[in-house]
Amino acid sequence: MKITENFTDSLSEYPLVLSIGMFDGVHIGHQSIIQKLNVIAATKNLQSAILTFWPHPRKVFNPNEDLKLLNTIDEKKYLLQKNGLQQLFLKEFNQDFRNLTAEEFVKEILVEKLQVKHLIVGYDHTFGKNRSGDFALLKKMGPEFGFEVEQVQAVNYNDHHISSTQIRNALSNGNVIYANEMLGYNYSISGKVIHGKKIGRTIGYPTANIEVDLIKLLPKKGAYIVDAFVKNLHYKGMLSIGTNPTVQGDSLSVEVYLLDFDEDIYGKEISVNFRKFLHEEIKFNGLEELMVRLDEDRRLTSEFNF
CATH class of the missing domain: 3.40.50.620 (HUPs)
Structure with missing residues (x-):
């Protein structure tokens, strides 16, 4: 072209x-x-x-x-x-x-x-x-x-x-399956992996923080099942969009935990495709409650038919 x-x-x-x-x-x-x-x-x-x-x-x-x-x-x-x-x-x-x-x-x-x-x-x-x-x-x-x-x-x-507005509305409501059907492909975001607060690694869920282009529409705050691609390799992932209210976060972040992955990818490009909305952003009463929910999200992600 x-x-x-x-x-x-x-x-x-x-x-x-x-x-x-x-x-x-x-x-x-x-x-x-x-x-x-x-x-x-x-x-x-x-x-x-x-x-x-x-x-x-x-x-x-x-x-x-x-x-x-x-x-x-x-x-x-x-x-x-x-x-x-x-x-x-x-x-x-x-x-x-x-x-x-x-x-x-x-x-x-x-x-x-x-x-x-x-x-x-x-x-x-x-x-x-x-x-x-x-x-x-x-x-x-x-x-x-x-x-x-x-x-x-x-x-x-x-x-x-079908219109771009309809798709934006679907994503803003967390309805990524409907948005993907109208797009004809899975909605994605990509960007460099940047340093975050590194709280996830202390509870066994190290996440990659993604620096997303400011013009790009982010779906509704919450947790999602995603496909992730790092260095042309595919991984199952669970992604969070939100402010991390359980640990008194104050700024919006996009973080993805990759199943069966243990590499240092700071500064690398990562791309994720949204597949399913898991749940709204939740403020838990502590890290133990958060870990229970993460364990369940991991189970649902591992069982998802990609």
């Missing part, structure tokens, strides 16, 4: 079949659009492409909003490439870009810079200053500028439209 970042002075080398959007999560609805792009690209001798933005436009419109995303930019690149996309155009969403009218966006970006010949948009897609552009405008401008346009409907799951 070829990646072009902030293409101010760049032109696409090939005519494109393009879709536009944030594609946060690259969920099964997004995957169906990419499949459609690839089929049209093969049929019409075009290249499949997506135009997406960074930062998220909501951060520009509402800079004080604490918006968390399903993917970091590197995760999004990986998922788009994995789904067979040929070109990714990553545009900085700034005030100048925000002020382009819908007509200017079509002429200057889609036609002149990207050579779009076929455009696929979502059922609710709007664009341009004050969101004045929509499917009807694209249909009107298409013949004049030599591109076709089609609109795709949302993919439904359990009588709900």
Whole structure:
């Protein structure tokens, strides 16, 4: 997949079949659009492409909003490439870009810079200053500028439209199984292993503290069964998101205990996939109570069918 970042002075080398959007999560609805792009690209001798933005436009419109995303930019690149996309155009969403009218966006970006010949948009897609552009405008401008346009409907799951917002809500409620079903893969976080308070090792449960990208959405506080990957090796794990109230913790941490693992991995990268929510964050009356619960969580994790 070829990646072009902030293409101010760049032109696409090939005519494109393009879709536009944030594609946060690259969920099964997004995957169906990419499949459609690839089929049209093969049929019409075009290249499949997506135009997406960074930062998220909501951060520009509402800079004080604490918006968390399903993917970091590197995760999004990986998922788009994995789904067979040929070109990714990553545009900085700034005030100048925000002020382009819908007509200017079509002429200057889609036609002149990207050579779009076929455009696929979502059922609710709007664009341009004050969101004045929509499917009807694209249909009107298409013949004049030599591109076709089609609109795709949302993919439904359990009588709900699949959307990044639906997935964020599911994760925020601890419903990782439902989120994973909508994503089409297991939600993950990754980061460097950093030093923590090292209380876990004193009770036989040494944990790896994960430094997570600040833009990344963390699921609901509590304990989870996870897959963990360290140095390309797979381990079963149980992960905690919370403030460690039993030992008077005061800051949020993400800690994972790996079954059948005993290595020093400080400074190493670790990735975990969420598989099942175990329970809410609990404040125990002491370390003995905590150990009893950890023993039970370990039993449930070891018996889980990964």
